[in-house]
Amino acid sequence: MAISDKDFETIRDYIYTICGIHFHASKKYFLESRLTKRMDATGLKSCNEYYQLLKSMRGSEELKFLMDEITTNETYFFRNVPQLNALETKLLPEIVEIKNKMGFRKLRIWSAASSSGEEAYTMAMILMEKRSTLLKDWIIEIVGTDINETVIAQAKEGIYNAYSVRNIPEMYRRKYIREEKGSFILSPDVKKFVTFNKLNLYDDNKMIFMKTFDVIFCANVLIYFDVAAKTKVVQHFYNNLQPYGYFFVGQSESLHGVNDKFKTVHFPGGFTYKK
Amino acid sequence: MDRNDLMEKAQQMVDQVDDMPTIPAVATQVLHLLDQPDTEIEEVANLMLSDPVMTARILKLINSPVFRPEREITSLKMALVYLGMRHIREVALTTSLISAFGEDTGALKLDSFWEHSFGVGMASKIIAKKVGYKDLEKAYIAGIIHDLGEVFLSTYMREEFNKLLVSIRNQPAMLVDAEIQQLGTSHCEIGLCMAQKWNFPEAYCEVIAHHHAPAGALTEPVLCAIVNLADLFCCVRGLDYAGQEWVCFNLEEEEGWQILKNLSPHLAEMDVERFCYELDDALIDIRALVDSIFGVKRPSEA
Numbered sequence: 001m002a003i004s005d006k007d008f009e010t011i012r013d014y015i016y017t018i019c020g021i022h023f024h025a026s027k028k029y030f031l032e033s034r035l036t037k038r039m040d041a042t043g044l045k046s047c048n049e050y051y052q053l054l055k056s057m058r059g060s061e062e063l064k065f066l067m068d069e070i071t072t073n074e075t076y077f078f079r080n081v082p083q084l085n086a087l088e089t090k091l092l093p094e095i096v097e098i099k100n101k102m103g104f105r106k107l108r109i110w111s112a113a114s115s116s117g118e119e120a121y122t123m124a125m126i127l128m129e130k131r132s133t134l135l136k137d138w139i140i141e142i143v144g145t146d147i148n149e150t151v152i153a154q155a156k157e158g159i160y161n162a163y164s165v166r167n168i169p170e171m172y173r174r175k176y177i178r179e180e181k182g183s184f185i186l187s188p189d190v191k192k193f194v195t196f197n198k199l200n201l202y203d204d205n206k207m208i209f210m211k212t213f214d215v216i217f218c219a220n221v222l223i224y225f226d227v228a229a230k231t232k233v234v235q236h237f238y239n240n241l242q243p244y245g246y247f248f249v250g251q252s253e254s255l256h257g258v259n260d261k262f263k264t265v266h267f268p269g270g271f272t273y274k275k
Numbered sequence: 276m277d278r279n280d281l282m283e284k285a286q287q288m289v290d291q292v293d294d295m296p297t298i299p300a301v302a303t304q305v306l307h308l309l310d311q312p313d314t315e316i317e318e319v320a321n322l323m324l325s326d327p328v329m330t331a332r333i334l335k336l337i338n339s340p341v342f343r344p345e346r347e348i349t350s351l352k353m354a355l356v357y358l359g360m361r362h363i364r365e366v367a368l369t370t371s372l373i374s375a376f377g378e379d380t381g382a383l384k385l386d387s388f389w390e391h392s393f394g395v396g397m398a399s400k401i402i403a404k405k406v407g408y409k410d411l412e413k414a415y416i417a418g419i420i421h422d423l424g425e426v427f428l429s430t431y432m433r434e435e436f437n438k439l440l441v442s443i444r445n446q447p448a449m450l451v452d453a454e455i456q457q458l459g460t461s462h463c464e465i466g467l468c469m470a471q472k473w474n475f476p477e478a479y480c481e482v483i484a485h486h487h488a489p490a491g492a493l494t495e496p497v498l499c500a501i502v503n504l505a506d507l508f509c510c511v512r513g514l515d516y517a518g519q520e521w522v523c524f525n526l527e528e529e530e531g532w533q534i535l536k537n538l539s540p541h542l543a544e545m546d547v548e549r550f551c552y553e554l555d556d557a558l559i560d561i562r563a564l565v566d567s568i569f570g571v572k573r574p575s576e577a
Contacts (some may be wrong), residue, residue, distance in 0.1 A: 253548075266522075266524055268511050
């Protein structure tokens with residue numbers, strides 16, 4: 001079913017306001033097909049009826065189903081290239097300069113919804129490349145956390161499929177990935193830089209111990225939280241970030257209205273948050 | 276470097292070029308006329324008709340897919356009525372600039388230049404509206420012309436400018452800083468010399484000169500701040516001269532942002548993230564606009 005531009009904008013605005021994720025105009029067809037699926041499942045005939053359902057008392061439950069349809073849980077290595085470019089080009093050298101002045105040569109990175117580990121290991125590869133230059137004699141600590149123990153086990157194992165590794169630049173792939181019977185095995189050299197733990201972002205008692213990070217990633221998770229939960233979790237990230245550190249959310253995500261203390265720092269193709 | 280030194284160097288560069296295109300006198304007269312209150316459409320039409328090339332271009336543009344009139348518009352007066360007073364400035368100026376700089380011979384790709392220019396124009400208009408700036412079309416025009424100096428560098432200093440572009444590739448460097456460092460002046464001063472030569476209204480001259488340092492503007496700091504921010508945002512949302520410039524900025528530390536927040540404190544609440552995403556969406560329209568003006572055919576894009 002085709003939806004009008006106006007209906008698209010209405011639903012898109014609603015998703016943005018509640019979840020903090022923006023659907024680009026180019027994704028209209030995608031949203032259209034997923035909406036049709038949910039309308040069939042709920043037996044509703046028009047976009048407007050469906051929108052009324054989202055806004056009703058039962059709306060939050062339906063929104064969860066819709067979000068499951070329109071977001072993909074799959075992750076892969078080198079997923080957010082503009083973020084990685086910004087880190088390499090400007091943000092990391094800046095952090096290193098500040099810490100060098102303090103004589104504190106240790107870099108701490110947190111992948112806060114690490115899933116099967118691709119984001120954390122991507123950072124590990126990038127940082128390892130800099131050990132003879134920018135990060136000479138530096139200690140690198142990368143922590144991956146997730147609420148789901150199954151994915152943590154996968155992350156620790158470090159074996160991936162072709163989809164996961166398809167974006168890894170050739171230079172890294174040659175060095176750190178070994179193919180065996182259609183599986184892609186991550187080098188132990190990379191694995192040793194990353195530790196994975198189970199963590200519920202909503203658990204205050206544990207969150208207060210995740211201290212002094214230089215860079216925190218939390219992509220595509222906050223969109224499932226309501227505003228109160230988001231506010232609480234983001235405040236923890238704020239507290240746990242160094243004054244010169246950066247907090248990254250996923251592509252098309254927004255923290256507007258969630259935390260007014262973070263400042264936006266913009267770079268080609270994206271932005272990040274800073275204290 | 277002292278501002279006077281930068282201006283002196285820019286003036287030398289501009290004076291050395293004998294064949295610099297001229298903006299039809301009519302275009303600048305139209306701009307001045309439209310800056311007067313109570314100007315009648317008749318007056319503007321009569322003025323424009325004295326320039327047959329401009330008249331022809333306007334008719335071509337108005338009948339292009341950008342405006343999509345229901346029926347072909349055949350007279351200039353009809354075209355101006357269709358556009359409305361507010362858009363005449365835009366069309367008069369852009370048609371002249373396009374005829375002056377329509378050849379793709381410089382170091383920068385011409386379509387990436389115009390995409391940036393129209394993008395900054397559009398973003399300026401949105402920001403102007405948010406801060407309650409009275410003349411939205413003026414903000415739009417100011418955005419379109421702010422980087423005229425870059426065309427000069429790209430066209431007449433091609434070799435030096437190419438070298439400069441190579442030197443900052445993948446570096447966190449702004450063109451304006453690299454220009455001052457390597458050429459002894461920047462597109463701001465060069466653009467100002469061009470605008471003065473073409474007798475542009477004062478406000479536009481100031482935007483061209485101060486869009487990277489709006490606090491230094493004497494008469495139109497707000498307009499300069501609007502274009503300054505629009506420029507920064509466009510540079511990080513894909514309207515960045517095809518990636519030639521790598522811009523990174525902390526919004527809170529930008530003087531343009533401070534100027535506009537002082538003017539309208541509610542700007543602190545602006546949903547900056549969403550503004551960025553909306554600019555991404557607008558990219559498609561901006562490319563279509565530039566394509567239809569220059570007749571560029573692109574391979575279909577995802």
